[in-house]
Amino acid sequence: MRNTRTLTRRAVLTAVSVTAALVLAACGSDDADSQAGAGSSTSASAGAHNAQDVSFAQGMIPHHQQALEMAKLAADQASSTEVKDLASRIEKAQDPEIETMSGWLTSWGEKASESSGGMDSMPGMDHSAGSAMPGMMDDSDMGMLKKASGADFDTMFLTMMIEHHKGAVAMATTEKDKGRYGPATSMADDIVSAQTAEITEMNKLLGKN
CATH class of the missing domain: 1.20.1260.10 (Ferritin, core subunit, four-helix bundle)
Known part of the structure; x- marks a missing residue:
């Protein structure tokens, strides 16, 4: 019973860690895309x-x-x-x-x-x-x-x-x-x-x- 709980807890923690990593990666990508887009937009509008x-x-x-x-x-x-x-x-x-x-x-x-x-x-x-x-x-x-x-x-x-x-x-x-x-x-x-x-x-x- 204890082994089952331990395995379950590990599985949950692993899932949470993976989800958090994916969310952070997505945010980082969005920020980069946003900054790149903003830069190109500003440059284009200025000229x-x-x-x-x-x-x-x-x-x-x-x-x-x-x-x-x-x-x-x-x-x-x-x-x-x-x-x-x-x-x-x-x-x-x-x-x-x-x-x-x-x-x-x-x-x-x-x-x-x-x-x-x-x-x-x-x-x-x-x-x-x-x-x-x-x-x-x-x-x-x-x-x-x-x-x-x-x-x-x-x-x-x-x-x-x-x-x-x-x-x-x-x-x-x-x-x-x-x-x-x-x-x-x-x-x-x-x-x-x-x-x-x-x-x-x-x-x-x-x-x-």
Whole structure:
């Protein structure tokens, strides 16, 4: 009887040991597979981009550059403290974004901008406005802004920048919908949020609801 109990106990202990070993082995395999999968997924998502991402960067860089050109005029020509503050914030936000987008294009082996008038085929463009990109000012608009000063400059700057921001929001919305590169779609989301808020702010400064 004692021998039977001993054999039974040994059999149970052996079965438990084998089961535990199998469970540990399975967990180890799952963890390894999970880590390997995570690594490959992270690597792929970080490097993956599509034509929309390229178009977004190539279009938004000159769009931002014109916004900076307009904003820099405010320091000497604006009369409103609110307008000067807004212009300063636009510079601080958009200058780093230009550098970031330029870095993406370099890493992708792409040019900083379309060189053959390709802007016309870019997503989110409004051809009815007669400009290559939505919200962009033409030479005549920029000429008038550069000559304006005081309250006239404030009104002109706000009016133009509202349209400029609306164009940027349209371009960023397209990127959010069709882009593939995570950092680009994330920046696009930031642009939509920030510039939509600034449009509201500028409308209030103009006395509009």
